[in-house]
Amino acid sequence: MNTINLQGRVALVTGAGRGIGAAIARSLAQAGALVVVNYLRNAQAAAQVEADCQQGGGGWAYQADASDAAAVHAMVQDVLKETGRIDVLVNNAFAPYRFNPEERQSFAELRWDDMQTQINGAVRSSFALCQAVLPAMRTRGQGSIINISSDLVQRPSVPYHDYTTAKAALEGMSRNLAQELGPLGVRVNCVAPGLVYPTDASRQTPEAVKDLLMAQTPMRRLTQPQDVAGAVLFLASDLSAMVTGQVLTVDGGLVMR
Numbered sequence: 001m002n003t004i005n006l007q008g009r010v011a012l013v014t015g016a017g018r019g020i021g022a023a024i025a026r027s028l029a030q031a032g033a034l035v036v037v038n039y040l041r042n043a044q045a046a047a048q049v050e051a052d053c054q055q056g057g058g059g060w061a062y063q064a065d066a067s068d069a070a071a072v073h074a075m076v077q078d079v080l081k082e083t084g085r086i087d088v089l090v091n092n093a094f095a096p097y098r099f100n101p102e103e104r105q106s107f108a109e110l111r112w113d114d115m116q117t118q119i120n121g122a123v124r125s126s127f128a129l130c131q132a133v134l135p136a137m138r139t140r141g142q143g144s145i146i147n148i149s150s151d152l153v154q155r156p157s158v159p160y161h162d163y164t165t166a167k168a169a170l171e172g173m174s175r176n177l178a179q180e181l182g183p184l185g186v187r188v189n190c191v192a193p194g195l196v197y198p199t200d201a202s203r204q205t206p207e208a209v210k211d212l213l214m215a216q217t218p219m220r221r222l223t224q225p226q227d228v229a230g231a232v233l234f235l236a237s238d239l240s241a242m243v244t245g246q247v248l249t250v251d252g253g254l255v256m257r
Helices: 019-030 043-053 069-083 112-140 161-184 207-216 225-236
Strands: 010-013 034-039 059-063 088-091 143-148 186-193 247-250
Touching: 010 019, 010 069, 019 034, 019 043, 019 088, 019 225, 034 043, 034 069, 043 059, 059 069, 069 112, 088 112, 088 225, 112 143, 112 161, 112 186, 143 161, 143 225, 161 186, 186 225, 225 247
Parallel strands: 010 034, 010 088, 034 059, 088 143, 143 186, 186 247
Antiparallel strands: none
16 A cells, blocks of 8 residues: 655745644655745744654754745755755745635725735745746756645635635646646646635634535535645655646535536
């Protein structure tokens, strides 16, 4: 029976100090990977994730703004200097957002700056990271890039215009990358969770909204951070060696394709 073994590999996970990113980092480390735990502000939380990863393949907390191309380049170069490789990139960082329908802006209320903030958080950061790691992946002739999207792209249960539009653009970029990088041995995929609870972004989601989503979901529960981590672990491993350009939806069946 095949098992996931990432021993000897290096994974860089952005926004890994908490929530989904932290769960992903821990899972990759448990499978044997050395995980670079990128974070923006909360050094204490990132240090705890780093310590948890040390129980597996290893952990290294690294502070950098994932939307700053210069900071991203410096981080990647530091990682390559210390480890000599980056095998897995997980673009999980995004601009702060609250999934509360009662506070969302209607399309008429949106400013372009609101859209740009989310595009910068989801697409600009992933763009910078992908460009930064590509030379090393090209040299080794292998790599797995995993971008975290959302099932809202396929089923906008709540019309969060700015957030969902940014994630849709991220999926488009990912498919184009998969087409270009496949001949180089580099795979690019997305994981699209449903509403993930608990996270900072979902803590203010009203109970009535969560209940409605659960009632419409075949699995009758909300997605948890560990559910997303499991999908990422699969896409990071050799078990998905022929999977690229795909969007793996992890929402208990709310979206079926």
